[in-house]
Amino acid sequence: MSAGRRLLFATICAVSVATVYSAQPILTRIGDDLGISGAALGWIVTAGQLGYLVGLAFLVPLGDMVDRRTLIAGHLLLTAVGVLAAASAARGWVLLAGVAVAGLFAVVVQTTVAYAADLSAPGERGRTLGLVTSGVVAGILGARIAAGAVATAWGWRSVYAAEAVLLVVLAVLVLALLPTDTRTGRTEYRQVLSASIRLFGGGLFLSRGLIAMFVFASFGALWSGLALPLEASPWHLSSAQIGLFGFAGLAGALGAGRAGRWADGGFANRVTGAGLVLLAVSWPATAQATWSLWLLVVGVLVLDFAVQAVHVGNQHLLTASHPDRTSSVIGGYMLFYSVGSALGALTTTAVYSVAGWTGSSILGAVFAIGALAVWAVGRKVAQPAATPAEFACAAPAIDPVDVVCRAEPTS
Structure with missing residues (x-):
């Protein structure tokens, strides 16, 4: 596990989790633009969180079945689709759908953490987890800082557009720089869910x-x-x-x-x-x-x-x-x-x-x-x-x- 690979994993976590939290400082701007009432603005954040919960239950276990390099890249691209839908939304329901899709596939964070742990030597697992999960916290806290600044300069849609670009770039880097997952003896999806329970x-x-x-x-x-x-x-x-x-x-x-x-x-x-x-x-x-x-x-x-x-x-x-x-x-x-x-x-x-x-x-x-x-x-x-x-x-x-x-x- 090289330093560059750890940094890539941490960046994937930061950008992915930011898609769930970046709406918080720009809710008022979104509401004013799309005509969403103040009472309903909370659903923008809630939609992302609900999507994330569903992804944790049903998508993350896929990491124990398939090539995680391909899975991470695919989920990054699907997260990008969600935030692009949010960035281009002309109606509130389209925005909610986009945010929910982004939250659903943002659970790529957990697949990334698990893959980073598996690629690490036993004596370096904690060091790797320390850096990679720091990316998660950086994404949660940094999203609040960066989203407000970007929205002030270029509008709230630019926040989601920028995230989409970063997600696509990261997907390309994953396919280019990470090794193929060589595990054998993978089980069926039903068995993985049963084992998770x-x-x-x-x-x-x-x-x-x-x-x-x-x-x-x-x-x-x-x-x-x-x-x-x-x-x-x-x-x-x-x-x-x-x-x-x-x-x-x-x-x-x-x-x-x-x-x-x-x-x-x-x-x-x-x-x-x-x-x-x-x-x-x-x-x-x-x-x-x-x-x-x-x-x-x-x-x-x-x-x-x-x-x-x-x-x-x-x-x-x-x-x-x-x-x-x-x-x-x-x-x-x-x-x-x-x-x-x-x-x-x-x-x-x-x-x-x-x-x-x-x-x-x-x-x-x-x-x-x-x-x-x-x-x-x-x-x-x-x-x-x-x-x-x-x-x-x-x-x-x-x-x-x-x-x-x-x-x-x-x-």
Whole structure:
């Protein structure tokens, strides 16, 4: 796994996930142009999220069946079709359909993460996941920053047009630079879906999924509600100024790339635990948003660092535990992520209307503590070895779920 290949994987993730989130800062512009009422604008974001959920359930498992290089390129092109439809939409329903199609195939992110993990040497898997999943966070946060700037300069349609061009270029690069997937013995689609459902009965998968749900609920509580106190007294910040806080979040997330190296050293579970403690600790600083922007910046930095560290640790453990079906396990794991993100977004605004930003911050902290409790209860869940006769541990395990395995036959 060369540095250039890691960068390509990370870029695919960033651009693909941006297609789901880039509508958020330009909703008003879209509504004014297409005559969509303010009450209905939320459906633009919701359409992309619903498409993404469907893709996680039914498209990501394809990565365990077919050549993932071809699958990634195809899904990038189909995502481009969706955003082109959105860019050229003259009616609201056409825009919604385009955004939904883009969200459906934007799950190429999960296939990309799984393929990157499989192409990495066992001792480099965490490092690769750290960089590639940093691309996901960069796409989520960067979309908010870039979309507003591009729309201000050239209109909201230019945002989707630019994404379409980038997606097509990436599809060409995938076919030119990535190796053909040489796996053998692939199963039927029905069998892959059945195996994906059975994952939810596994102790390690379920505990990591619940942790992800709480973590991204905490993440959503921050980023879906942060504009509310910043638009209010005493700050009265503009949308563009609020968007700049995305740089703090991006810096924190990218800084967590080191967590992948720690996971490679056999400490993936401890990385997760430490990240959850940091996540809970970040909220007292973030809660001060109504009187100190500096403390808010510190809180945002720590929170995004913690979320990314936990995310890397979880995916490292899951892909090491299920090396024969990494696409399915990543797709299933991300279903928890989607539920958590939606939960955080819905609850933070409701709580803010009753208890202000202090209430929203308490909510975010409660989600973080919930994740920490799941980790504490499940940390002794034994990691299920893929096939004991085929996988040997790379290092002695200090903790049962800190085992990192490599695909080498035992004697």
